[in-house]
Amino acid sequence: xxxxxxxxxxxxxxxxxxxxxxxxxxxxxxxxxxxxxxxxxxxxxxxxxxxxxxxxxxxxxxxxxxxxxxxxxxxxxxxxxxxxxxxxxxxxxxxxxxxxxxxxxxxxxxxxxxxxxxxxxxxxxxxxxxxxxxxxxxxxxxxxxxxxxxxxxxxxxxxxxxxxxxxxxxxxxxxxxxxxxxxxxxxxxxxxxxxxxxxxxxxxxxxxxxxxxxxxxxxxxxxxxxxxxxxxxxxxxxxxxxxxxxxxxxxxxxxxxxxxxxxxxxxxxxxxxxxxxxxxxxxxxxxxxxxxxxxxxxxxxxxxxxxxxxxxxxxxxxxxxxxxxxxxxxxxxxxxxxxxxxxxxxxxxxxxxxxxx
Amino acid sequence: xxxxxxxxxxxxxxxxxxxxxxxxxxxxxxxxxxxxxxxxxxxxxxxxxxxxxxxxxxxxxxxxxxxxxxxxxxxxxxxxxxxxxxxxxxxxxxxxxxxxxxxxxxxxxxxxxxxxxxxxxxxxxxxxxxxxxxxxxxxxxxxxxxxxxxxxxxxxxxxxxxxxxxxxxxxxxxxxxxxxxxxxxxxxxxxxxxxxxxxxxxxxxxxxxxxxxxxxxxxxxxxxxxxxxxxxxxxxxxx
Numbered sequence: 001x002x003x004x005x006x007x008x009x010x011x012x013x014x015x016x017x018x019x020x021x022x023x024x025x026x027x028x029x030x031x032x033x034x035x036x037x038x039x040x041x042x043x044x045x046x047x048x049x050x051x052x053x054x055x056x057x058x059x060x061x062x063x064x065x066x067x068x069x070x071x072x073x074x075x076x077x078x079x080x081x082x083x084x085x086x087x088x089x090x091x092x093x094x095x096x097x098x099x100x101x102x103x104x105x106x107x108x109x110x111x112x113x114x115x116x117x118x119x120x121x122x123x124x125x126x127x128x129x130x131x132x133x134x135x136x137x138x139x140x141x142x143x144x145x146x147x148x149x150x151x152x153x154x155x156x157x158x159x160x161x162x163x164x165x166x167x168x169x170x171x172x173x174x175x176x177x178x179x180x181x182x183x184x185x186x187x188x189x190x191x192x193x194x195x196x197x198x199x200x201x202x203x204x205x206x207x208x209x210x211x212x213x214x215x216x217x218x219x220x221x222x223x224x225x226x227x228x229x230x231x232x233x234x235x236x237x238x239x240x241x242x243x244x245x246x247x248x249x250x251x252x253x254x255x256x257x258x259x260x261x262x263x264x265x266x267x268x269x270x271x272x273x274x275x276x277x278x279x280x281x282x283x284x285x286x287x288x289x290x291x292x293x294x295x296x297x298x299x300x301x302x303x304x305x306x307x308x309x310x311x312x313x314x315x316x317x318x319x320x321x322x323x324x325x326x327x328x329x330x331x332x333x334x335x336x337x338x339x340x341x342x343x344x345x346x347x348x349x350x351x352x353x354x355x356x357x
Numbered sequence: 358x359x360x361x362x363x364x365x366x367x368x369x370x371x372x373x374x375x376x377x378x379x380x381x382x383x384x385x386x387x388x389x390x391x392x393x394x395x396x397x398x399x400x401x402x403x404x405x406x407x408x409x410x411x412x413x414x415x416x417x418x419x420x421x422x423x424x425x426x427x428x429x430x431x432x433x434x435x436x437x438x439x440x441x442x443x444x445x446x447x448x449x450x451x452x453x454x455x456x457x458x459x460x461x462x463x464x465x466x467x468x469x470x471x472x473x474x475x476x477x478x479x480x481x482x483x484x485x486x487x488x489x490x491x492x493x494x495x496x497x498x499x500x501x502x503x504x505x506x507x508x509x510x511x512x513x514x515x516x517x518x519x520x521x522x523x524x525x526x527x528x529x530x531x532x533x534x535x536x537x538x539x540x541x542x543x544x545x546x547x548x549x550x551x552x553x554x555x556x557x558x559x560x561x562x563x564x565x566x567x568x569x570x571x572x573x574x575x576x577x578x579x580x581x582x583x584x585x586x587x588x589x590x591x592x593x594x595x596x
Binding site: 026028029030031032035036038039055056057058060061063064065066068069070071072073074075076078079080083105113116117120127128130131132181182185186188195196219220221223224225226227228230231232233234235236237239240241244270271273274308309310311313314315316336338339342344345346347348349350 | 368369370373389390392393394423425426427428429430432433440446449450453463466467469470471473474475478482483484485486487490494497498499500501502503504505507508511512513514515516517518523524525526527528529531532535536538539541542543544545546547548551552555584585586587588
């Protein structure tokens with residue numbers, strides 16, 4: 001019997017995610033601003049779930065940010081991507097797992113381009129051979145790292161030390177999920193749940209006991225806009241988009257925001273600080289900001305990992321209000337210490353967004 | 358040179374991006390750029406399907422094609438499966454190829470992007486590198502980032518990164534052999550020529566504007582600073 005209605009629609013947006021033997025590739029933004037999240041992903045996959053994850057130090061940027069700022073032309077990025085695919089096959093892996101949503105969009109777009117325009121693929125094959133002597137094959141499976149954690153959400157939940165429950169009220173924490181635009185807006189069938197009803201983060205939050213907020217601007221872009229952020233003259237575009245989202249989510253009093261895109265995490269974290277400095281406005285409770293977490297950090301907290309070893313002290317918007325709500329056991333004095341407990345001083349406090357209110 | 362429309366139509370992204378726009382305006386309703394700029398993706402789709410070279414040339418010289426953020430929200434909801442964002446990518450590419458990008462304020466920003474991102478790709482193997490994230494360029498990075506930068510070796514080691522180290526890991530140093538392959542790809546595929554085109558057309562424009570351009574790595578020259586910071590807010594504001 002054919003599935004009907006919502007079941008049929010939902011079945012169209014289930015994606016195939018590899019089960020093991022992942023070929024992991026880094027993100028320029030993720031590794032720079034949230035490097036502990038990469039560490040956490042690898043720790044969960046290898047140590048908690050016992051999976052094989054390989055990282056080849058020879059891979060480079062996909063050049064996606066350059067492509068989306070028109071600094072890198074299309075034939076060039078196709079060839080860089082082909083080189084990264086070639087490196088994977090040379091190591092005997094077939095499941096390509098990028099940690100960047102821009103990259104995930106790039107890989108998806110290029111695979112679709114090669115499918116619809118085989119001459120582009122042949123041209124790329126020639127360029128790669130001429131430039132590097134290498135040959136490539138497409139991956140058998142392409143999944144973003146958030147897809148992978150989504151796939152194993154129930155296994156992670158089964159080993160959880162904490163839940164996304166407010167320990168003072170016993171109620172589920174209220175969570176805003178924000179999906180990077182390039183995860184599924186271009187190719188909805190390539191994301192879990194598609195572009196309109198993405199499940200990749202909502203499924204994770206619900207598996208860990210939290211409650212997802214459905215607010216009006218849930219699908220609006222964070223405002224990165226590539227050139228609209230990198231060029232200082234254009235940054236009004238970027239901060240305006242985030243502000244629109246904060247104002248829309250504020251009445252629902254979210255306990256935290258979870259994102260699956262390195263850029264979105266950066267912007268939703270930093271623009272709260274900038275809006276505080278510019279307008280004296282804060283969006284969290286008690287004059288605090290709304291903590292903005294990566295999906296790796298959320299899974300790591302649930303598993304009982306140390307927040308400072310996951311790099312959560314690198315966020316501008318303080319995460320401690322959330323740690324206290326979850327009842328996480330952590331040492332606030334270690335927040336700004338070095339790896340051997342050495343004193344590294346403290347960052348200056350922002351003028352408006354409160355810390356530890 | 359060929360007709361401008363034919364050149365646009367030779368870009369597969371252009372072919373994919375337009376299937377006959379019915380002017381419904383859904384893309385404009387959802388567009389983040391349309392909220393802050395005098396910009397409508399619907400108009401872009403409508404204009405290019407006229408196939409008129411004069412109209413296309415005006416677009417290539419305009420600020421309009423540089424307002425889009427390439428978020429591709431327009432693609433999701435178009436009932437005809439058009440993607441104005443892809444049309445924008447093809448138009449911007451042609452604007453650079455024809456050198457017309459320097460005729461608009463927003464197009465001229467291309468020089469700063471090439472020097473920040475393009476140079477970084479070839480020098481480090483990353484679009485964005487930790488060492489290039491100065492608060493003077495990006496003040497919103499905030500005081501916590503300043504603390505991270507001041508204590509980079511220890512903070513990054515604590516969170517498991519391999520900052521400028523050999524082997525795998527976050528922020529690892531990409532070897533010379535790999536950077537050489539990347540550069541060769543740029544040479545073979547036209548990426549290097551693209552960089553040179555941005556530099557040389559910008560040099561011509563800088564001379565015309567009486568601004569010192571600096572060498573291809575200069576991020577402090579008069580022209581770089583001007584295109585990076587100058588914003589004619591009255592002109593670009595949504596009317």
